[in-house]
Structure formats: C-alpha cells, structure tokens
Amino acid sequence: MTETALSGFCCADHSGASSVEAILSQAEALAKARGLRLTPVRRRTLEILLDAHGALGAYDVLERLAADGFGAQPPVAYRALNFLVDHGLAHRIRRLNAFTACAHPQHDHRAAFLICETCASVTEAAADEIGPALQKAADAAGFTLDRATIEAVGQCSACQEARA
Amino acid sequence: MTETALSGFCCADHSGASSVEAILSQAEALAKARGLRLTPVRRRTLEILLDAHGALGAYDVLERLAADGFGAQPPVAYRALNFLVDHGLAHRIRRLNAFTACAHPQHDHRAAFLICETCASVTEAAADEIGPALQKAADAAGFTLDRATIEAVGQCSACQEARA
DNA sequence: GTTAACTTGTTACTGTATAACATGCAAGGT
DNA sequence: ACCTTGCATGTTATACAGTAACAAGTTAAC
Numbered sequence: 001m002t003e004t005a006l007s008g009f010c011c012a013d014h015s016g017a018s019s020v021e022a023i024l025s026q027a028e029a030l031a032k033a034r035g036l037r038l039t040p041v042r043r044r045t046l047e048i049l050l051d052a053h054g055a056l057g058a059y060d061v062l063e064r065l066a067a068d069g070f071g072a073q074p075p076v077a078y079r080a081l082n083f084l085v086d087h088g089l090a091h092r093i094r095r096l097n098a099f100t101a102c103a104h105p106q107h108d109h110r111a112a113f114l115i116c117e118t119c120a121s122v123t124e125a126a127a128d129e130i131g132p133a134l135q136k137a138a139d140a141a142g143f144t145l146d147r148a149t150i151e152a153v154g155q156c157s158a159c160q161e162a163r164a
Numbered sequence: 165m166t167e168t169a170l171s172g173f174c175c176a177d178h179s180g181a182s183s184v185e186a187i188l189s190q191a192e193a194l195a196k197a198r199g200l201r202l203t204p205v206r207r208r209t210l211e212i213l214l215d216a217h218g219a220l221g222a223y224d225v226l227e228r229l230a231a232d233g234f235g236a237q238p239p240v241a242y243r244a245l246n247f248l249v250d251h252g253l254a255h256r257i258r259r260l261n262a263f264t265a266c267a268h269p270q271h272d273h274r275a276a277f278l279i280c281e282t283c284a285s286v287t288e289a290a291a292d293e294i295g296p297a298l299q300k301a302a303d304a305a306g307f308t309l310d311r312a313t314i315e316a317v318g319q320c321s322a323c324q325e326a327r328a
Numbered sequence: 329g330t331t332a333a334c335t336t337g338t339t340a341c342t343g344t345a346t347a348a349c350a351t352g353c354a355a356g357g358t
Numbered sequence: 359a360c361c362t363t364g365c366a367t368g369t370t371a372t373a374c375a376g377t378a379a380c381a382a383g384t385t386a387a388c
Contacts, residue, residue: 037354039366058344058345071368072368072369073368074345075346075367075368075369076367076368076369078344078346094313094315095258095313097344097345112298112301114305114307114309116307123305123307125301125304125305126301126304127297127301129300129301130297130301133293133297134291134294134314134316136293137276137290138278138289138318140290141278141287142320142324143278143287143318143320144318144324145316146281146317146319147316147317148314148315148316149258149259149313149314149315149316149317150312150314151258151312151313152298152309152310152312153311153312153313154307154308155307155308156305156306156307157306160306201334203335203336206335221374221375222375222376223374234336235336235338237337237338237339238377239337239377240336240338242375243336261344261376
C-alpha cells in the first residue's frame with residue numbers, strides 16, 4: 001500500500017478544516033483533565049488522522065510521521081495509534097486494518113462504523129440504541145460485556161446517489 | 165502462534181462430540197440444496213473448526229490441513245475458510261484474526277460474537293434485536309446497510325465463576 | 329469425449345503487528 | 359540541585375496475516 005487514501009468524510013459536522021483544530025483542542029483539554037500526555041508524536045498522529053477525514057492504515061500514518069521527522073519504524077505509529085485508541089481519541093476499524101480519529105472525543109459513546117464498499121469512507125454513527133440490544137444478548141449468554149466493535153458494510157449516501 | 169488454542173465452547177447446545185457430526189451433516193445437506201461443492205478440503209476445514217470448539221487462526225487450520233495431506237501453503241487454508249464464510253458455514257472473527265464454525269448454519273441469522281478476554285472463547289449469540297437498532301442508525305446517516313460485524317469483548321460465564 | 333468452469337496446489341510476495349532492548353526525557357522526593 | 363523512577367521514543371529484528379499469479383488436475387455439461 002502506497003498512500004492508500006481510504007478517504008471520506010467522517011460526518012457532516014466536522015468536515016471543515018476549522019473543526020480539525022476544534023477536535024485537537026478538545027483532545028488537549030481532555031488529556032490535561034485525565035493526566036495524559038499528548039506528546040508531539042501522539043498529537044501529530046491525531047492530526048494526521050483528522051486531516052485524512054477517514055481511515056488510515058498504520059503504515060500510512062507512519063509514512064507521514066517519518067516525513068515529519070519522527071521515527072520511521074512501525075512501533076512508532078502503532079504506539080501512538082494505540083494510545084489514541086485506548087483513550088478514546090481514535091478508533092480502530094478492524095475490517096480495514098485502519099484507524100480513524102474519533103469525531104466526538106468528549107463523550108464516552110458507543111459508536112458504530114458505517115463503511116462504504118464503494119468509496120471506503122468511514123462514518124461514525126451513534127450506536128446508543130444498539131448497546132441495550134447487545135447487552136440483552138450478552139445477558140442471555142451469561143456474558144459480562146465490556147466493550148464492543150460494530151462495523152457495518154454498505155453504501156454511503158453519496159455513492160448511492162452517484163450510482164442512481 | 166504455534167498451536168494457539170483459542171479454545172472454548174461456542175455454546176452449550178453443541179459442545180458435545182456428537183453435534184460435530186450433526187452440524188457437519190447439516191452443512192452437507194445445505195451444500196447439496198444450494199448446489200455447492202463441499203469438497204474434502206472444505207469439509208475437513210469445517211471439521212477442524214468444529215473440533216476446535218472456538219476460533220482458530222488461518223495458519224492453525226493450515227497446519228492441521230497439511231498434517232492431513234492437504235496443501236501446506238496459506239492459500240489452501242484461506243480459500244477453504246473463505247468458502248465457508250461466504251456460504252454461512254463459518255464466521256470470521258476480525259478482532260482475533262481467526263475463524264469459527266457457525267453454530268447454526270441452517271438459518272440465515274445475524275450473529276454477534278462474545279469474546280472472552282480471559283479464555284479467548286468465542287460464543288455466537290443471536291443478534292436479531294441488534295439488526296433493527298443498527299438499521300436505524302444507518303438510516304439516520306442515509307447509509308444503505310448490507311451486512312455488519314458485531315464483536316463484543318468481556319468475560320464468559322465460566323471465567324466469571326472461576327474468578328469469583 | 330471435449331470444452332468450460334471450477335478446484336487445488338505451488339511460488340513468491342505484500343501487508344500488518346509486536347518483542348525486546350537501548351536511550352532519553354520528565355516529574356517528584358530529598 | 360541531584361537522583362531516582364517511570365514513562366516515551368527510537369531501533370533492529372522478526373512474527374503473523376493475507377493475496378497475486380500461474381500451473382495442473384477435476385467435474386459437469388454439452
């Protein structure tokens with residue numbers, strides 16, 4: 001993969017350039033509040049994800065980090081990405097082996113991801129109603145739920161229109 | 165990973181040895197009905213997944229296939245596994261990079277997977293109620309839903325008791 | 329019995345992720 | 359200020375996961 005643009009806008013309300021700044025400062029505030037260290041690599045990694053407006057593979061992120069003078073080996077990217085994921089600033093999209101910035105870092109939300117098969121865009125959707133249904137299924141199995149990954153595949157609205 | 169036993173029982177009602185046979189013959193009937201060819205490698209692959217009573221990595225499956233005289237190269241395992249997944253006889257667990265036999269191959273169900281963090285067992289839970297909730301979230305985004313992956317992480321009932 | 333479609337097998341390779349260790353930086357204690 | 363302790367970064371090397379492309383054998387249909 002060279003410069004794999006798994007692009008696409010995460011959601012309407014933060015596709016403008018200004019909101020990159022907004023989310024970045026939210027992240028900074030959040031890190032301060034929780035005593036986390038949003039170091040240069042970590043901050044830059046988040047910025048890269050936000051700039052991509054979609055999902056990026058770890059090696060794509062690494063390429064950009066290296067171009068900025070950070071380390072050029074996989075662990076550099078994986079560590080920063082895992083940090084962001086662990087603290088809710090980014091999400092891992094397993095179906096794509098990729099990562100995407102969290103659109104709403106401030107609230108602890110359960111998110112579902114809508115992955116377009118045509119343009120590979122990733123949209124983060126509120127999954128508040130899915131939680132209880134999943135909880136019920138877990139209860140029935142005597143399973144204690146910690147967290148869940150919900151990834152849907154289909155066609156985004158833009159691609160449906162283009163195809164019509 | 166050498167002989168990584170991502171073991172654990174899929175669900176109470178098919179953890180007996182006899183049901184391996186039962187599911188296998190269900191699969192055979194189903195293949196016949198749909199005009200699919202459940203060839204030796206494919207059948208054996210399904211059997212391997214059923215014997216494992218849980219999720220197995222592709223390379224674990226490959227090892228066992230090779231031991232049985234089938235090809236020893238990755239595509240052999242991946243092709244058989246993908247065939248099973250494509251036809252609903254197995255599921256791919258993305259969080260584990262692994263595969264597991266479908267517990268209920270006959271009905272076209274939406275399944276959620278409950279992955280135990282302690283013993284790595286994978287339970288297939290009915291997710292019928294989750295579908296509508298997800299559909300609603302997709303609708304709100306103007307997204308046309310095709311299929312979805314739902315993977316939950318937590319503690320299975322057996323491990324909770326053991327820890328208590 | 330020949331063709332066309334599919335299945336299996338192979339080699340070779342690309343992509344994804346982590347282990348283990350060395351170095352460096354930062355915050356708190358004395 | 360100085361040291362210590364823990365965390366962050368960077369490196370090398372390697373493990374693990376998945377696929378492309380082609381050759382050979384099988385099956386089913388005509």
